[in-house]
Each structure stands twice: as structure tokens, then as C-alpha cells.
Amino acid sequence: MDGQQLRQILEGMAPEPAIRAACQQMTDTVHRIGQLFSPDRGQKDNEDAMSGLLVAYIGLVPCIIKQLEQIALNHRLENLLEPYVNVATRYLDSTCRELRQSGKITDQAGLLALLQGAYIFHRLIEELNDRVSQFIGVPVTEHDLMTANLIVHEVIGDRFANRLDQIIESMIEQSVITKSLVEAQLQQQQLSGLKKQGHALSGQPVDCLAARFGFSLL
Numbered sequence: 001m002d003g004q005q006l007r008q009i010l011e012g013m014a015p016e017p018a019i020r021a022a023c024q025q026m027t028d029t030v031h032r033i034g035q036l037f038s039p040d041r042g043q044k045d046n047e048d049a050m051s052g053l054l055v056a057y058i059g060l061v062p063c064i065i066k067q068l069e070q071i072a073l074n075h076r077l078e079n080l081l082e083p084y085v086n087v088a089t090r091y092l093d094s095t096c097r098e099l100r101q102s103g104k105i106t107d108q109a110g111l112l113a114l115l116q117g118a119y120i121f122h123r124l125i126e127e128l129n130d131r132v133s134q135f136i137g138v139p140v141t142e143h144d145l146m147t148a149n150l151i152v153h154e155v156i157g158d159r160f161a162n163r164l165d166q167i168i169e170s171m172i173e174q175s176v177i178t179k180s181l182v183e184a185q186l187q188q189q190q191l192s193g194l195k196k197q198g199h200a201l202s203g204q205p206v207d208c209l210a211a212r213f214g215f216s217l218l
Helices: 002-015 016-025 025-035 042-075 077-100 108-136 144-156 158-171 173-184 188-198
Strands: none
Touching: 016 025, 016 042, 016 108, 025 042, 025 144, 042 108, 042 144, 042 188, 077 108, 108 144, 108 158, 108 173, 144 158, 173 188
């Protein structure tokens, strides 16, 4: 998992201005997301909040990669985490390189391409967290990405997002996840303590990314 290389690419691209400019152009999308996730907030406030969310959404990718590397080492979960994260990382890494070479990161098309790569990564993490939680009672990471993923699904559009979802679902195999968790020999006492505290396997309390920006499922 080459999180350092990906982090350098993202930092060099500085996507924040592109995101803010694109959100100003996506009036209908911002309005629809506002109606779904923050109906009591005005259009301009939703625009600002969505810009902040998308910046955080993309920027969170290398942070989670680094975190997963440590979790894999601490809990002997390399066989579970590395294959899925490597697939998503290669996709986003390739997208970042193409955008940097073409210079298209400053337009809306570039933003959407970057979001698509981040979406694949975060949907994989969401699926892994859900399935691991079903088996051991706690997710792998503390990042609750469900609402954020739904919002980004709206941004990149149903047609393409649904195709990405199909790819993601085909990557996740319950038997592989179960086998890896059994082989990791996780301590039941530790898992019980994490579950009681509302913490993830990372040791941190579960936190909803979208809620930080005032978005929630009604």
C-alpha cells in the first residue's frame, strides 16, 4: 500500500480550488443533495459544506491507507486488507498521474475523475467495515463513510456510480474476509472492549465524515 506516493500526488495537485469552483457550477446537484441530507440549510451554506466535505473525502484516502498499514501489522490482517486497498490505490494513483500530466485537475471533469477514484476506495472501506463488523462486532477503521459515499454517488451520477458499485461488490468475498479474521486470532476480550466503547479495530471512536459538515440521513 503506497500511501506516501499517493499523498505526494494529491498534495501536489492541490484539489481544493477545483472542488470549490466545481461546486459553484453544480447548482442542481448541490440543491438535490441539500434536499436529501440537509433540507433546513440554504443553498450557499450547502455549497460551502459540500466543498469542505469533498476536500476532506479526497484527502482522507492517504490517511486511511497509512492507518490500514498499521492495523494490518498490529492484528495480522495483511491478507485481508492489502488486496482490496491495493486495487483501489492503483486506480486512484493512475487517475492522479493522468490528471497531473494533462493539467485537467482545474476543471470539473478533472474533479469528477478524482472523486471517482476516491469513491472506489471509500466504498471498499465501507464494505470492509460493514462485513468485518458483522463478523467480529467492530469495524476495521473508525471512519463511517456511508453518508459521504451516498453524497459522492449523487455528485458523480447514478449511472457511473452504479457501475463502480458493481465492481466493488465483486471484489468483496465474505469467505475471504471470514477466513482472514479467523487466521488473525483476534483477542475476544479486546474486541468486547472496543465494541462496548463504540470504537473500531483502529482503537478510535467511530466518526461520521458527512456529519462533520452538517449532512445526515433523514
